[in-house]
Amino acid sequence: MKVLPEDPVKRLSVKLAITSFGFLLFALFVMPPLYVAFCEITGLNGKTGDKYEAVDAVVDTSREIKVQFVATNNEGMPWQFGPEVKTLIVHPGEQTRINYLAKNPTGNDMIGQAIPSLIPYKAASYFHKTECFCFNQQALLAGEEAVLPMFFIIDQDLPEHIKSITLSYTIFDVTDRFSREELLSMVDTGQ
Amino acid sequence: MAHGPAKGITRWLYTTNHKDIGSMYLWFSFAMFFLGGIFALVIRAELFQPGLQIVDPNFFNQMTTMHGLVMVFGAVMPAFVGLANWMIPMQIGAPDMALPRMNNWSFWILPFAFAMLSSTLFMEGGAPNFGWTFYAPLSTTYAPPSVTFFIFAVHIMGASSIMGAINIIATIVNMRAPGMTYMKMPLFVWTWLITAFLLIAVMPVLAGVVTMMLMDIHFGTSFFDAAGGGDPVLFQHIFWFFGHPEVYIMILPAFGIVSAIIPTFARKPLFGYSSMVYATAAIAFLSFVVWAHHMFTVGLPIAGELFFMWATMLIAVPTGVKVFNWVATMFKGAMTFETPMLFSIAFVILFTIGGFSGLMLAIAPADFQYHDTYFVVAHFHYVLVPGAIFSITAGVYYWLPKWCGNMYNETMGKVHFWLAFIGLNVTFFPMHFSGLAGMPRRIPDYNMMFADWNMISSVGAFLFGAAQVMFLYNVIATIVGGKKATAEVWENPEGLEWTVPSPAPYHTFSEPPEFKSSH
Numbered sequence: 001m002k003v004l005p006e007d008p009v010k011r012l013s014v015k016l017a018i019t020s021f022g023f024l025l026f027a028l029f030v031m032p033p034l035y036v037a038f039c040e041i042t043g044l045n046g047k048t049g050d051k052y053e054a055v056d057a058v059v060d061t062s063r064e065i066k067v068q069f070v071a072t073n074n075e076g077m078p079w080q081f082g083p084e085v086k087t088l089i090v091h092p093g094e095q096t097r098i099n100y101l102a103k104n105p106t107g108n109d110m111i112g113q114a115i116p117s118l119i120p121y122k123a124a125s126y127f128h129k130t131e132c133f134c135f136n137q138q139a140l141l142a143g144e145e146a147v148l149p150m151f152f153i154i155d156q157d158l159p160e161h162i163k164s165i166t167l168s169y170t171i172f173d174v175t176d177r178f179s180r181e182e183l184l185s186m187v188d189t190g191q
Numbered sequence: 192m193a194h195g196p197a198k199g200i201t202r203w204l205y206t207t208n209h210k211d212i213g214s215m216y217l218w219f220s221f222a223m224f225f226l227g228g229i230f231a232l233v234i235r236a237e238l239f240q241p242g243l244q245i246v247d248p249n250f251f252n253q254m255t256t257m258h259g260l261v262m263v264f265g266a267v268m269p270a271f272v273g274l275a276n277w278m279i280p281m282q283i284g285a286p287d288m289a290l291p292r293m294n295n296w297s298f299w300i301l302p303f304a305f306a307m308l309s310s311t312l313f314m315e316g317g318a319p320n321f322g323w324t325f326y327a328p329l330s331t332t333y334a335p336p337s338v339t340f341f342i343f344a345v346h347i348m349g350a351s352s353i354m355g356a357i358n359i360i361a362t363i364v365n366m367r368a369p370g371m372t373y374m375k376m377p378l379f380v381w382t383w384l385i386t387a388f389l390l391i392a393v394m395p396v397l398a399g400v401v402t403m404m405l406m407d408i409h410f411g412t413s414f415f416d417a418a419g420g421g422d423p424v425l426f427q428h429i430f431w432f433f434g435h436p437e438v439y440i441m442i443l444p445a446f447g448i449v450s451a452i453i454p455t456f457a458r459k460p461l462f463g464y465s466s467m468v469y470a471t472a473a474i475a476f477l478s479f480v481v482w483a484h485h486m487f488t489v490g491l492p493i494a495g496e497l498f499f500m501w502a503t504m505l506i507a508v509p510t511g512v513k514v515f516n517w518v519a520t521m522f523k524g525a526m527t528f529e530t531p532m533l534f535s536i537a538f539v540i541l542f543t544i545g546g547f548s549g550l551m552l553a554i555a556p557a558d559f560q561y562h563d564t565y566f567v568v569a570h571f572h573y574v575l576v577p578g579a580i581f582s583i584t585a586g587v588y589y590w591l592p593k594w595c596g597n598m599y600n601e602t603m604g605k606v607h608f609w610l611a612f613i614g615l616n617v618t619f620f621p622m623h624f625s626g627l628a629g630m631p632r633r634i635p636d637y638n639m640m641f642a643d644w645n646m647i648s649s650v651g652a653f654l655f656g657a658a659q660v661m662f663l664y665n666v667i668a669t670i671v672g673g674k675k676a677t678a679e680v681w682e683n684p685e686g687l688e689w690t691v692p693s694p695a696p697y698h699t700f701s702e703p704p705e706f707k708s709s710h
Contacts, residue, residue, distance in 0.1 A: 020353050
């Protein structure tokens with residue numbers, strides 16, 4: 001391997017330039033995935049996990065967990081969006097359904113995306129969703145309304161000191177990111 | 192060999208001479224210092240009284256943003272690179288920088304970067320208005336269209352800094368005079384060597400973060416956009432991974448400058464040379480593991496808060512070593528108080544005050560109160576103005592006679608010092624109080640209860656600004672004429688730069704000098 005130049009000044013300069021380029025690649029391609037992975041493992045930014053395959057488990061009726069549901073519209077999002085009920089008492093291991101209601105009151109067809117966030121962060125990895133509207137975008141035609149279901153199970157291993165969990169959804173307007181055809185196909189498939 | 196500089200404008204356009212390039216960097220930095228200073232005075236004029244008087248809030252936000260960007264990237268960093276260009280070859284006995292052509296290139300792209308950044312002030316929608324830290328989504332979703340120009344300007348500044356840093360490392364590693372081992376190098380050279388490594392590590396990260404912004408804004412990615420699966424907090428992590436080493440980039444060379452000046456005027460060798468080197472290296476290392484202390488309020492876990500709090504407080508140890516060494520150097524010295532020494536002593540005292548308020552901010556639970564208040568503004572101006580700016584000023588007074596062959600006007604220098612010293616404290620000290628009382632940063636209007644402190648701050652700011660005009664006059668007058676300086680300029684100063692005549696010839700150390708260390 002004789003890639004680097006002989007001259008010590010050039011040799012060092014090339015090495016330094018490669019190092020700095022390495023740090024650029026590190027910032028662009030390592031730091032964001034590293035952050036995402038770190039947050040997934042620790043649940044730190046309150047993001048809940050992807051689709052969970054329910055396993056047969058005993059429902060722990062000795063514990064009652066209060067789950068509160070919150071909804072927020074991101075700036076400029078005109079939909080009416082919120083949970084059917086604000087609070088549920090559930091037992092760990094029990095599959096529960098909660099409906100969110102969304103209505104597009106505008107004269108335009110739109111696509112929304114709900115982003116979850118959960119506190120306390122420590123509970124994020126114990127909150128399993130078997131079905132959730134937040135896994136996909138929601139397309140609503142002008143004036144249309146929809147019931148958006150979400151099924152969840154709280155893990156039996158949820159730490160003892162956690163008695164209440166708040167799950168928040170923020171709905172974003174992502175219409176600009178999709179074409180008209182994509183919007184219509186979302187409506188067709190009922191997503 | 193002994194040819195002089197070329198004539199006319201092409202001398203400056205084509206030059207590969209480290210002294211020419213150093214002078215251009217310093218003049219560029221001086222111009223940016225005044226530009227950033229004008230922005231600061233717009234801010235202080237608006238804040239002179241509560242209520243909206245002079246500018247509208249959006250323009251006020253553009254002023255705080257541009258003031259920060261211009262001062263950090265346009266004034267402080269190029270000034271240090273300029274001093275490095277002038278002094279490093281002369282201090283290590285080298286004929287020039289190792290990569291003279293790249294040196295020319297790294298300077299000449301800077302004016303274009305800042306012309307581009309400044310031009311955003313005249314664009315529709317105005318200049319960047321999201322603060323110098325350009326947090327997403329303020330700088331992405333809610334940014335004015337000119338943000339793209341800002342992004343490319345940052346790319347160019349980054350390229351310039353990285354090239355400058357490569358050049359400095361290549362020069363120091365390869366071109367020292369025979370006999371000058373690493374542990375015999377002057378401290379300015381040492382601190383710059385470490386700074387250059389910091390630059391190479393973090394300027395690409397800055398380039399990376401603005402590239403991600405560019406992609407989010409124009410190419411539909413979602414690095415920092417929660418709607419697409421990204422996270423705005425990620426922006427803060429990446430930014431401060433750059434940003435914290437960046438604040439040491441702006442202070443380590445300052446440590447080197449005062450470590451050169453204090454021994455000269457205390458007439459004693461520097462106390463604890465090797466501990467200074469190790470302390471500098473320790474600070475540089477720690478700067479990579481403390482970034483989240485800027486983000487205590489984003490919702491870090493308790494373990495993170497504690498780690499970043501303790502790691503930050505640890506930095507006080509090597510910094511304390513340095514302050515101790517400067518004081519010990521002066522202890523029982525035969526001190527005189529020429530202008531460079533006055534600025535250096537003020538550096539030691541005021542930088543320490545800034546360090547202490549930094550320690551207060553490092554206490555995570557207390558930071559929840561201080562966060563985003565004027566207390567933070569007071570803190571970082573106490574480390575940057577008497578830290579970076581005073582040390583650069585001290586360095587200019589100290590080496591100016593060597594550069595141009597004439598002595599500056601000592602009386603005017605001292606008047607400059609006292610006006611700047613009083614102006615600085617009158618400006619920034621009251622900000623501690625308004626901040627602790629709860630005044631938030633980056634607002635054009637404020638509650639009546641902060642009115643007195645703000646009026647005092649504004650008076651101090653204009654005094655400080657006026658003092659700098661005197662500095663400019665003194666520098667120009669010294670270059671044009673004045674008492675001739677001797678080769679040594681001062682009384683037995685240490686270093687190879689004092690063995691060449693004043694003014695330093697266009698080419699120095701074409702033959703490597705004989706180097707004898709005194710420590």
